Amino acid sequence: MKVLFLLIFTLFFGQILFAQAAETGGLAEEFTRLEDYLRNQKLTPEEKKKIFETNVINSLRVTLARKVREPKKELKDLKFQDVKTERPEGTNNLYVKYKNFVISYSYSADPESYYISPFEEKVLEKPNGADLNAAHSDEKVVTPPK
Known part of the structure; x- marks a missing residue:
């Protein structure tokens, strides 16, 4: 039952x-x-620009929060206008320069179409006074004895 x-x-x-x-x-x-x-949504150029700028600023904030001494103070006024970006055509890679930092980001999808965080980053900090145009050489300059 x-x-x-x-x-x-x-x-x-x-x-x-x-x-x-x-x-x-x-x-x-x-x-x-x-x-x-x-x-499959169609985004206007203004929407793409807004998404891209948001992704760049959010990525920079997360990355630089680990690199600067006082993140809240130093990153408070971070604006997209202070950032230089370059994106190779046909890729989801992005190069960003902010102050003395040059950063490479890799995204899993188009950072202009989706709000997304990078899955890989590489951060380089340019030392003060570094001359990037100077030729690097392993040869030692030998001066003859007098």
């Missing part, structure tokens, strides 16, 4: 849950439709 009651109870509530999932199409289907919509 208990088994029969349990079986009827399970079937009844199972049908209710299945009906709700079928009615809404299921979360998996909704997720797929939303992902397709977001992937």
Whole structure:
């Protein structure tokens, strides 16, 4: 008797849950439709610029927070206008220069189309007085004895 009651109870509530999932199409289907919509949306140049600038500033804040002494104070006034960027065509890589830092970022998707964080970064800090145009050579200059 208990088994029969349990079986009827399970079937009844199972049908209710299945009906709700079928009615809404299921979360998996909704997720797929939303992902397709977001992937194929047409962004205006202004929207792309805003997304790109936001990604650059957010990436810089996270990266430089680990590199500067007082991040809250030094990064408080960080603006996109103070940053120099270069993105090789056809890639999701980005080179950023801010003050004496030059940073390479790699994104898993287009940083102009999606709000995204880089999956890889490489930070270089230019030492004060460094001459990047000077030729590097392993040869030692030998001066003849007098």
